[in-house]
Amino acid sequence: MTTDAAALPAALHTGVGADFVHRIGPVAAIIVAVIVLWYGAAVWLNAPRVIERFKNDERPWTARELVEATWSMERPVLPAPHQIAQNFYETVFRTPIDSKRSLVYHAGVTVSATLLGFLFGTVLGILLAIGIVHSPVLDRSLLPWIIASQTVPILAIAPMVVVVLGSIGFVGLFPKAVISMYLCFFPVTIGMVKGLRSPDPLQLDLMRTYSASPGQVLWKLRWPAAADFMFASLKVAIATSLVGAIVGELPTGAQAGLGARLLSGSYYGQTIQIWAALIMAAIIGVMLVALVGIIEHVVARHMGRPA
Amino acid sequence: MKARALHVSALLLMIAALMLPAGAEGWSRSASALMCALVSIVCALVGLRRWNRTLEHGSTLLAVLCGAVAPLLLFAGPGPFGTAAPGIWVFLLGWALLLWRALSILSWLPRRGPEALAAPAAFGIALLYVWQVLVVGFGVPQVLLPAPTQVAHILATRLDVLWPDFQQTFLKAVLSGYAIGCASGFLVAVMADRVPFLKRGLLPLSGLVSAVPIVGIAPILVMWFGFDWQSKAAVVVVVTFFPMLVNTLAGLAAADAMQRDLMHSYAASYAQTLTKLRLPAALPFVFNALKINSTLALIAAIVAEFFGSPILGLGFRISAEVARLNVDVVWAAIAIAALAGSMFYGLIAVVERACTFWHPSYRV
Amino acid sequence: MNGLPLAIDIRSLSLTFETGGTPVVALDDINLSIRRGEFVSFIGPSGCGKTTLLRVIADLQAPSAGGIAVNGVSPEAARLNRVYGYVFQAPALYAWRSVLRNVMLPLEIIGMTAPERKRRALRYLSMVGLEGFERKFPWQLSGGMQQRVSIARALAFEPELLLMDEPFGALDEITRDHLNDQLLRLWEQTGKTVVFVTHSISEAVFLSNRIVVMSPRPGRILEIIGNDLPPGRRLDVRETPQFLEVAHRVRQALRAGHSYDD
Numbered sequence: 001m002t003t004d005a006a007a008l009p010a011a012l013h014t015g016v017g018a019d020f021v022h023r024i025g026p027v028a029a030i031i032v033a034v035i036v037l038w039y040g041a042a043v044w045l046n047a048p049r050v051i052e053r054f055k056n057d058e059r060p061w062t063a064r065e066l067v068e069a070t071w072s073m074e075r076p077v078l079p080a081p082h083q084i085a086q087n088f089y090e091t092v093f094r095t096p097i098d099s100k101r102s103l104v105y106h107a108g109v110t111v112s113a114t115l116l117g118f119l120f121g122t123v124l125g126i127l128l129a130i131g132i133v134h135s136p137v138l139d140r141s142l143l144p145w146i147i148a149s150q151t152v153p154i155l156a157i158a159p160m161v162v163v164v165l166g167s168i169g170f171v172g173l174f175p176k177a178v179i180s181m182y183l184c185f186f187p188v189t190i191g192m193v194k195g196l197r198s199p200d201p202l203q204l205d206l207m208r209t210y211s212a213s214p215g216q217v218l219w220k221l222r223w224p225a226a227a228d229f230m231f232a233s234l235k236v237a238i239a240t241s242l243v244g245a246i247v248g249e250l251p252t253g254a255q256a257g258l259g260a261r262l263l264s265g266s267y268y269g270q271t272i273q274i275w276a277a278l279i280m281a282a283i284i285g286v287m288l289v290a291l292v293g294i295i296e297h298v299v300a301r302h303m304g305r306p307a
Numbered sequence: 308m309k310a311r312a313l314h315v316s317a318l319l320l321m322i323a324a325l326m327l328p329a330g331a332e333g334w335s336r337s338a339s340a341l342m343c344a345l346v347s348i349v350c351a352l353v354g355l356r357r358w359n360r361t362l363e364h365g366s367t368l369l370a371v372l373c374g375a376v377a378p379l380l381l382f383a384g385p386g387p388f389g390t391a392a393p394g395i396w397v398f399l400l401g402w403a404l405l406l407w408r409a410l411s412i413l414s415w416l417p418r419r420g421p422e423a424l425a426a427p428a429a430f431g432i433a434l435l436y437v438w439q440v441l442v443v444g445f446g447v448p449q450v451l452l453p454a455p456t457q458v459a460h461i462l463a464t465r466l467d468v469l470w471p472d473f474q475q476t477f478l479k480a481v482l483s484g485y486a487i488g489c490a491s492g493f494l495v496a497v498m499a500d501r502v503p504f505l506k507r508g509l510l511p512l513s514g515l516v517s518a519v520p521i522v523g524i525a526p527i528l529v530m531w532f533g534f535d536w537q538s539k540a541a542v543v544v545v546v547t548f549f550p551m552l553v554n555t556l557a558g559l560a561a562a563d564a565m566q567r568d569l570m571h572s573y574a575a576s577y578a579q580t581l582t583k584l585r586l587p588a589a590l591p592f593v594f595n596a597l598k599i600n601s602t603l604a605l606i607a608a609i610v611a612e613f614f615g616s617p618i619l620g621l622g623f624r625i626s627a628e629v630a631r632l633n634v635d636v637v638w639a640a641i642a643i644a645a646l647a648g649s650m651f652y653g654l655i656a657v658v659e660r661a662c663t664f665w666h667p668s669y670r671v
Numbered sequence: 672m673n674g675l676p677l678a679i680d681i682r683s684l685s686l687t688f689e690t691g692g693t694p695v696v697a698l699d700d701i702n703l704s705i706r707r708g709e710f711v712s713f714i715g716p717s718g719c720g721k722t723t724l725l726r727v728i729a730d731l732q733a734p735s736a737g738g739i740a741v742n743g744v745s746p747e748a749a750r751l752n753r754v755y756g757y758v759f760q761a762p763a764l765y766a767w768r769s770v771l772r773n774v775m776l777p778l779e780i781i782g783m784t785a786p787e788r789k790r791r792a793l794r795y796l797s798m799v800g801l802e803g804f805e806r807k808f809p810w811q812l813s814g815g816m817q818q819r820v821s822i823a824r825a826l827a828f829e830p831e832l833l834l835m836d837e838p839f840g841a842l843d844e845i846t847r848d849h850l851n852d853q854l855l856r857l858w859e860q861t862g863k864t865v866v867f868v869t870h871s872i873s874e875a876v877f878l879s880n881r882i883v884v885m886s887p888r889p890g891r892i893l894e895i896i897g898n899d900l901p902p903g904r905r906l907d908v909r910e911t912p913q914f915l916e917v918a919h920r921v922r923q924a925l926r927a928g929h930s931y932d933d
Contacts, residue, residue, distance in 0.1 A: 010425065022507075023507065025507075026504050026505070026506075026507040026508030027508050027512060029508060029509040030509065030512060031503075031512075034322055045531070056584070077530065077531065078531075087442070136411065136414045137407060137410045137411045137426075139414070139415075140410075140414040140423075140426040141410050141414065141415070141426045141427055141429065141430035142427075142430060143427075144427035145427060145430065145431060145434075148649055150602055151601070151645075151648045151649040151651070151652035151653070152602075152644070152645040152648050152649065153602070153605040153606040153609050153644050153645070153648050154606065155522075155606045155609060155610050156606070156609045156621065156622065156625055156640070156641050156644045156645075157641055159613075159626055159629040160625075160629065160634070160637055160638070160641065163629055163632075163634070164451055164452060167450075167451055168451075187409050189562065201340050204378055234637040235518075237520045239517065239519075239520075243520040243521075243522060246522070246523065247360075247522065247610055248615070250610075250613045250614070250626075255366050258523075259523075262523055262526055262614075263526070263614065266526030266529065266530070266614055266615065267434050269530075271527070271530065274526050274527055275527070277523070278523045278524065278527070281519065281520050281523050282515075282518075282520075285518040285519045285520060286515060286518045286519070288518070289518040563763075565759050565761060565763040566763050566765065568731055568757070568759070569757065569759070569763055570780075571730075571731060571750075572729055572730075572731070572750065572755050572757040573755075573776075573777045573780045573781070573828070574750050574751045574752075574753055574754065574780075575780045579780050583765075583776065583779070583780070584765065587765065587767045588765075588767075590767075663811070665766075665767040666766070666768040667766075667807060667810075
């Protein structure tokens with residue numbers, strides 16, 4: 001590390017520049033290392049098939065031709081990064097959005113289910129949390145079950161939900177939203193319960209001396225105190241909601257959405273398609289969490305915190 | 308008082324229900340059902356009076372029990388039920404209010420020790436009961452939603468198919484993937500702790516990865532490792548690695564400055580400080596990750612099986628039988644997965660209690 | 672004066688903290704000699720650098736200028752020779768270890784055998800009056816008892832130099848008096864060199880041979896006051912005119928150093 005530092009221009013040694021490099025440097029280094037390893041792995045994993053093909057063609061081949069061939073196969077075992085980038089670019093920017101081959105279209109389908117489920121789940125979670133904090137019955141009877149529900153692999157129920165709702169006439173967006181809702185209400189509930197209970201006992205006593213009603217205490221004390229916990233939970237919840245929407249597309253062989261792309265890619269051996277869909281899912285996941293982060297930042301500023 | 312109002316309304320509903328039609332036979336034809344309903348109403352009345360605490364609580368709980376039996380007995384007779392038997396539904400509504408009263412009685416039990424389980428246990432049983440009653444009462448087709456008794460029946464009879472599924476998914480994929488994922492996450496965290504450069508690089512990336520739906524890599528891993536359980540274990544490894552890494556790193560930073568200065572003043576070596584201070588202080592965080600990972604591992608293995616599996620595995624069973632509309636097998640598989648998940652988690656919680664008994668979170 | 676070698680020799684020591692913008696002078700030209708077997712207190716208002724000075728002696732902080740020798744060698748060498756027993760403001764006990772195992776912690780680190788460790792730990796626990804509490808855990812003890820375990824742990828190490836940073840600051844006065852008495856007796860029994868940081872004038876006068884009065888930031892030594900109170904003294908010495916006179920001198924020194932100014 002010291003040799004890296006010595007190689008940098010003197011201007012970067014002080015102030016903000018050094019801090020930026022200090023923080024971005026390791027991340028960038030690891031990303032570069034991953035990409036290099038990826039290209040290497042692509043050669044290693046794709047080589048058997050390429051060698052097979054060369055043998056069939058019965059002509060001599062050089063190492064360079066081998067490497068280049070492994071990086072440009074049509075159905076590689078491991079696509080090279082530039083292949084994925086190319087496919088991504090084409091299906092996102094070069095295909096009209098309403099076409100079934102546009103990754104943006106599929107992403108849109110998944111995101112709409114995600115957001116709807118996130119909305120339902122958040123509302124449900126907050127209502128449950130308020131109920132649990134205010135009613136000892138719910139606190140003692142329901143809360144243990146909510147916690148226990150997380151030890152159950154909820155995604156195993158996804159196919160059932162799709163089928164049951166499908167038979168009463170709900171198809172498409174709604175079953176996926178229900179699965180997402182079921183997945184994300186838990187972090188919201190638990191986080192909000194912790195948050196609504198977080199005010200200092202002294203502050204609660206103060207409210208008592210003002211004869212404040214439970215509703216007033218909720219709105220004026222508990223709710224603002226829960227802000228931190230709520231946003232932390234919302235970030236987890238939205239990421240989980242995305243997973244729920246994607247998995248919801250799997251069981252019944254849906255035609256649209258990122259999960260459907262993953263599934264069809266795996267059926268037809270279109271590995272590049274799988275990777276592109278995965279990258280899109282990753283980008284969306286990061287963007288959604290960042291979105292919650294931005295809202296958190298705005299709220300924190302509004303509440304006078306340095307955030 | 309709210310409790311009394313609840314109790315009184317429950318009684319009124321239950322009494323009114325006796326006068327409404329209750330299916331083809333109704334209350335009058337099924338003597339045992341009528342008897343249970345009457346006993347329940349009498350107990351509820353007794354519970355209304357304020358003589359003696361134990362009598363009041365005991366009779367309310369008894370009222371709930373008897374009241375639960377009555378509809379079940381009625382459902383043994385011929386239908387139609389559903390909307391043709393408002394008597395039963397009004398009775399159940401009154402019973403539900405009485406149940407709430409009973410739960411609030413149970414909520415006053417101490418929070419520690421075996422009595423603490425009474426309220427959630429009662430709630431859980433009540434939930435199963437309501438499920439059973441609704442499904443049987445409204446004649447919900449088994450294809451849509453089987454009753455708990457039907458699921459239990461399937462579990463008992465189809466164990467020959469479900470046990471190998473369980474072995475494939477849980478014993479092979481989940482356990483091996485969990486062990487490898489958690490161990491490697493732990494080791495990488497200890498290494499990253501030693502080499503701050505690694506730590507500064509890995510932490511932001513872990514945050515990034517946690518926002519990504521990891522189960523999406525399942526099809527890719529199926530392609531690399533084949534259809535069998537190894538690819539599912541690989542998915543579990545990836546899913547469990549990052550939470551373990553992040554939590555262990557947080558745990559290693561948990562020992563406070565004073566405790567570390569103390570070690571410094573003893574001229575303790577890095578290894579001594581690690582084993583005697585930082586690792587024990589990190590245990591609560593490590594166990595937090597182990598618990599989270601236990602649920603993630605099972606979910607990952609099952610979802611990975613949705614993407615392709617030999618004719619074995621809980622996830623495979625679920626997706627295959629859903630396609631064939633053998634809904635009861637699906638529910639039985641889900642029940643096994645639920646049981647396995649909660650017992651796995653519970654086991655880790657017990658071990659956690661033994662190892663981190665000293666943590667403030669256990670001293671409420 | 673009494674021919675014993677110097678335990679701590681500090682010459683022209685300075686320490687400046689570079690905090691982002693303006694540098695903060697924590698210690699300014701400190702000169703001090705402490706002999707073996709002495710009990711020296713540092714006293715001064717908050718922020719006068721007394722804790723910082725203690726940490727420099729203990730090799731927990733490095734000076735910016737000047738020299739310091741402990742037993743004739745650098746603080747780091749002294750630390751590696753396991754010369755220090757440090758007692759913090761808070762007990763800093765490890766919650767996952769029983770009282771006995773907490774006291775045995777430093778002994779494990781220096782590689783003592785198990786039976787020897789146990790023997791020593793039990794001995795020092797009874798010295799601080801905690802026999803019978805070996806199997807308890809820190810959270811089961813009161814604050815005063817936890818701090819006593821912390822002292823037993825520092826003593827069990829059998830260091831030559833005991834460094835104590837306001838060890839009784841978080842306790843109530845009655846417990847504090849009791850522990851002061853116990854500490855004085857321990858010192859008389861073991862004859863160690865003790866450097867004690869406090870902000871209580873009566874504590875400093877009761878316990879020490881010499882009292883080092885420090886000024887508010889930048890930390891300087893205002894005066895070193897010798898204490899002629901008889902050895903073997905007990906708590907009631909605090910009402911004698913001799914005690915009050917020394918306390919008065921300390922207070923004067925603090926006032927002269929603007930410690931009481933706003």
